[in-house]
Amino acid sequence: MLRYRQKSVQEADPDTRKPFGVPIYELLTSLKRKAEDGDLPNDVSKHSGASNTVKSSKPSKKRRKISPMLAQKYSPNEFFDLIGNDDSNRRILKWMSTWERAIANYGKKGNKAPALEDVDEYGRPLHKILLISGPPGVGKTTAAHVIAKQKGFVPLEVNASDERGSKVIREKVGIALGSHQVISTKPVCIIADEVDGAEQGFVKSLMYLVNKKKPKKGDTILMRPIIAVCNNLYSSTLHSLRPHCEIVRFERHAPALLLRRLSRICELENISKSTKELTELATINQFDMRACLNSLQFDSGEDTGFIVTDPVLLARSQLNGKTPLTFSQIESCGDHDKMLDTLFDQYIYSDFVDDRVQKPSKISDFYELTDSRFANDDHKSVLVHAFGSLFRRPGANGLSTSISSHFNTTSQQKSTKNLTNAQRYEYKRLSESVLSQVLNGSEPIIRATISKKVALLEFAPFLTKLVCPLNEAKRIESVARALKSVGLKFQLISEEANFNYILNPPIEQVVVYNDKANVRIGQSLTRGAISQAMEQLGLTNSANNTLVKDTSAASTDSNPNTKQPQDNINIPSKRTAIPATGKVWVQFSEGFSNAVRKPITWNDLFDS
C-alpha cells in the first residue's frame, strides 16, 4: 500500500505539487481510493501490513522465516502508520509545516510570511529547534524521520556514532542546512539523535546555528529545521538548549494500542502468540515497541532478569523439567543489577509461607552486601542465591502468574504508587525541577531563608493548604499576597469543558499525594477569586494568566495525561477557510483520550 502510494505521488505532475512535500490532498484521495477498495483508512495497523502481505505472499515452508529485523521492517513509513502520541505527532507536523512555508517563501520578494503570532520575521517558528523527549522505543526518531519525509524534507541524521565536535558540526551541518541536496531538490532537515549524550560542543554549535540573527553579507541564516531527540530532558547538557526548543514529549504507548499492532505483526509474520503471551511480552519490555519486536523476533519473550530470576523464586516442581539454576549460570548472566531489581520487585508477590515476616527481614542483610560502594558482582550473585534458598518452596504457585497479575494491575492504575522505575525516576526529576523553579521564582529575601529541604518538607505542603481558603475578601487577599511573594501564579486551563485553576509552577504535583482532582474542581471558585485578587493588587501581570484554551472543540492538545499543564499549546483558531475537499473522521484509540466530537478538516491540522 505504501509503495503504491509513493508511486502515485511520483506519477503526479511535479508542477501541481505543493512546495516540497506530498500534498495532503493526494494522500487523502489515495486513502479514499484505498478505502473504496475495502481497506479502511483509519485502521492504521492494516497499512503496515498491506505491502508486506504482498511481499510475503509466497507460501513459506518454514513456520517463521524472518529475514530483516522486525523492528526495521515494520517501522512506520508515513504519518498514518504512526501509533500513539497523536498529539505530539501533530505538533511536530505543525511545526514542520511552519518551516515548509517559511522555506518556500524565503527569498521571494513581496511574498511576506503571513503575520501569525507564532512565527518570526522570516516566517520561521519561534523555537527553531524541536526537542523530542521520551523513553526508549516509543518511536521518537521514527516519528521525526517519518514526518520530515512527509513534509518533503530529506532527513540528515547526526547521531552519537558520528563525531560531534563543534567544528565538525559547524562545517557539516552548516553546509547541509544552507543547501538543497544535489540529487533531489528537497531541502535538508537535521535530525540530531541522542542529544542528551552529546558533548557540550555539539549543543553549543546548535545554539550558534539557531542564534544567528542578522546575516552579514554572504552569511546565511538558519533556514532549515532541526529536530533533536533525547531520552532525558533534564540532562545537564541540554540545560542551555531547552529554552530555544519547542519541547514535545513522547509517552509510552497505551497497552491496547501496542498489542493491536503487535498481534497484527504476528499475524503477518505467521508467529503464533496468544494475546496473553503478547501482553506479558509487552509488560516485560515495559511497553517499549522496539524491544517487543526484538524479543518477538528471537522468541525470547523474557528479558534476562526474568529468565534467571523466575527459576530462582520458582519451586522445583514448577520448572517443567528445567533444572534450577546453578551458581555458574547466575554468574554467566552478567546483568546482576537487573536480576536483583527484578528479584526485589517480585519476591514479595511470590507465594511463600511466612507469618512472621521473617524471610523479608532476613534478606535485608544481604542487601547491605550488594548496595554499598564496596559491592561487587560476587556479592550480588550470592544475594541471588540467598533469595533462592529463602523463598523456594515445593508446591508454590508459579511466579509467572503472580508477575502477570501484578503487572496487569500496574498498567491500569495511574497513581505514583505503581510506576515503573524509570517513570518514578522521571517523576522525581520533574518534582525537583518544579521545586527549584518555585525557589528561584520567590523573592530574594525569602529565597535566602529557605533551603531546598525546608522548602520541600515545610513550605510547599502548607502553601498548597493555603490556596483553598474560605471565600472571604480578607482571607483571599492575604492568600494572594502570600502566593505572590513566592512567585506562584494560577493558570486557568480547560480540561474537558471544565475550567480549572492550577498553580504554576505545578507545585501541587510535588506535594499532594493522592489525586485530588475532584476537590480541585470544587475549589475553582475560590481559586478564581484569589487569582482575581492577585490581579487587582497589580501584583501579577496579566500576561501570565492568559486563558490557555483550545479553540477547536476536538481539543486536540489538552491531553490530560501530560504531567505539565503549561505544556498545553495554543492552536490558532481556524485559518482562512480553504474549501474542504473532503472531511475525514479520525478514530482515536487509547493513549489519546479526548475523542473527536465534531468533524474537523485536515486543513485545521495541516494548515497546508
Add this chain to the structure above:
Amino acid sequence: MSLWVHEFRPSNFAELDLNERLTDNLRQLCTEEELPHLLLYGPPGSGKQTRVGACLQELFGAGSRRIKIESRQLDAGGSKKLEITMVSSVYHVEITPSEAGNQDRFVVQELLKEIAQTQQIDQNAKHRYKVVVINEADHLTREAQAALRRTMEIYTSNLRIVMVATSLSPIMEPIRSRTLLVRVPAPSEDEIAKVLQSIAAAKRVSVQSDAVLHKIAATSQRNMRKAILMLEAMYAQNEQLTESAVVPLADWEAVIKKEAFEIVKSPTTSKLAEVRGTNYELLSHCIPPQIILRTLLLQILPLVDAKAAPGIIEAAALFDHRIRLGTKAIFHLEAFVARVMNVLSSR
C-alpha cells in the same frame, strides 16, 4: 507583606525575644572588633538563620539586607559543570553546598577560595572581612569539610565563616575546634504559643481559646517556622480557631503516619507489599529516605509496646546507616519495615 513566617521574622537583635541570654551573647560578640568563625546548631525552626541575619545586620547595618540571588557555574573536575545558587549582599554570601550533593567539595574549594582571596570592596564597610554563611553544614561531605578546614585558617583576614547545622555530630573535630559553637535550642511550646498569639492579635485572627495554639505548637514539634505556617493555613481554612479545629499536617507526614499505623495494625507480608508502594511514592516525591525512616520510627514508637521499642530503634539505626552507605534507599526502607513487622509479630 508576604507569608506570615516572613512578615513576622525578627530582623535584628532587638526584635529577637526568645533565648534572651543567647541573643545577648551574640550581640556582644558582634560589637567586638574580631568575630570568630561561628557554628550555629539546633533543631529546625529554632531560629538559627534568624540569628545569623541579626548578626549580619549588627555587623554591617542595613546593607546586609540588600541581597540578590545569583547562580554560578563551577568546574567540577574535567568537563563536568555544576550549578549553585547563592544569595549575596556586598558584605556576605550565603551558600548551601549540600545542594551540589557529592560534589560539594568543589563549591568549597572553588567558590570559597575565590571569595576569600578578594578583599572587601566597600571602603566604608564596618569590617574588613566578608562573611560566608554555609547552610546545612552537617550535610557537607568529609572531603568538603577537609577542604574547608585549611581555608578557614589561611584567609581569616578576609573571611569569616558562619555555619548553620541541625546536628553537630556529622561535623568533624578539626572544624568544630576552629569555630565557636553556639547551640540554639528549640523554643518551648509555651513560647511558640505566645508568639502565635501575638501574630494572631496582629492579624486579627479570632482565636477562641489558647488551647488550640498549644495544640499547634505541639503538632509542629516545637518548630517555630512550621507552627506559623500551620497557623496561617488554619486561618485560611477556618472561620474561627476553636479548640476542636484540626491542625493540618504536611501531606507527606500524613502519609507516613498512616503507613506507621498500618504496619503496627497488621504486620504481615501482604501488608509489606502495600507499604512498598507507599515508600516508592514518598521517594518519588523527593522526600529524603532518612527523613522517611526517622518520621516512620517516631510515628511507630508511640503505637507499640515499650518492650518492642528497643528492637525497633536498633533496626532504625542500622538501616539509617545502610541508607547512607548505599544508593538504593527503597531496599533499606523496606528492610526496616520488614524488621519492624518481624519484631512485632515475634512476640
